[in-house]
Amino acid sequence: MIQVEGLSKKYARHVAVDDISFSVEKGDIVGFLGPNGAGKTTTMRVLTCFLPPTAGKASVGGFDVFEQPFEVKKRMGYLPEAPPLYPEMSVQDYLMFVARLKNVPSSEVKTRTEQVMERCSVADVKTKLISKLSKGYRQRVGLAQAIIHNPDVLILDEPTSGLDPKQITETRELIKSLSGEHTIILSTHILPEVEAVCRKVIIINRGRLVATDSVEHLKSSGLGNTFQVQVDTATLADSGTVQRRLEQVAGVSKVVEKTLSDGKFVFEVDGLPDRSPRADVARAIVQAGWNLLELKSTTLSLEEVYLQLTGGNTQSSPAVVDGGVA
């Protein structure tokens, strides 16, 4: 649905987006992740035909954003970071105006407006002036204007910024409920949001693409090949011995002792990138006559993956997350 190839955007003094390529399939819901100033908004503005790219190509639904912006715009719903609302208009008048602007046929303007107001639960304030609305309502009116012409693609720039926790949950639910009919790209720097809403993540940092993967994949195998073993030596050996033994296993790159309590030791084992030494580690423990109590893979939380990828905090060791939490 969305194809981006070698996209760059240079401003007078700095490069905002540098040679980014990715693609989004129809019906996907993709999180666009990066620290502030990473180039998220710029990329989105290129996709919405607001800014022309300096180099590279981007297309939406097979139409190039630069060559055929009209076709792209027809299929595109866009919610900028600040919802583009006219404070002096009432919610209903505003949405009808946007519907006309987005080429909704005159006969359907009224019904479409009613529909999106229901959908985004703003029908109760339809005669209120936008200037009188709370932030949460404004955001929902913003979403309503983005979906009013039933676009194939939805681009949402930080749709939950500045909302209170309840509103954030509501907005996320709303976005999730939209994902069936629309292909959605949403930008954010809130990681739980991506885990809660998106199926796929695109991480960019300083204008460069750092990762593009599914949320699950990125968390489990993308970076670490780390697992945790719990060993009961029944006082036959001390932790140092066990650690040395584990380090000798082929394919193990690092062993870190975590905790110990009456003869049970917990180690975190890092495997080399392309090998999984789990079976070998298990065999080594059993052959040494110790009891292997537990062997589980630890997944990085998305937060840690993100920090590692964006260079925020490369030193921190991966934390253990229970397998079930995702």
Added chain:
Amino acid sequence: MRNIWTVCRRELYAYFVSPIAWVLLTIFAFLSGVFTYDLSALFVRSSLESQMSGQSFPMNVNEQIIAPLFSNIAVIGLFLIPLITMRLFAEEKRQGTIELLVTSPIHDLEIVIGKWLSSVLMYGALLLVLFIDFAFLFLYGHPDWKPVATGFLGLLLLGSCLLALGTFVSTLTRNQIVAGAICFAASLLLWIASWSSYSNSPVAQFFYQLSVVSHLDSFSRGVIDTKDLIYYFSMIFFGLFLTSRSLESLRWRA
């Protein structure tokens, strides 16, 4: 066509829902009323004086009230036009709503014409107020209606051309005050260019012809001169052309 009307309609909504339109209408009604009263009073006094002195000078409502009234109203326009146009793009840029317009399936030119047309209609609404003043002139005098009609046409054209200029200036900044000030300064320059008519040098004549008011005179005398029509239409075209170029350049500069 439908897109132009969509944009225009929203702008009219913005004018008339906010106090802008009502404040402008009030100011305009008051000032044009004062001018009408002044000119009529002067006319009545000189007509009495000519009767008492025994000599009868030919008195003419068209020449002595209506023609000067049109030039006075053009001056009010000079002050009010920047107030009409300054918000057109500057406000959208500040609010961020410009992103909605330029990411919608609508041509830049449709946005520009829609906005300019709304300002012309707003200005037209001001001119409608003049019908009150003219009602009195027609009630108590017997002016010829044809110079009145051409005068209105001239005012409308003069206004449209300054409004096109103001629309352009509004795309240059996100600050409404700056947009208004630049528009006022530019209009004033186009105005005072006509003061060079006292000299006969080609340069002075050039500036005289460049001025927006020098082309109004023939309209208020009841003459529709092709030269003036061409002047106003080309100024409007030029202003709107600059506006659409400037709007397009926003994308490259943003």
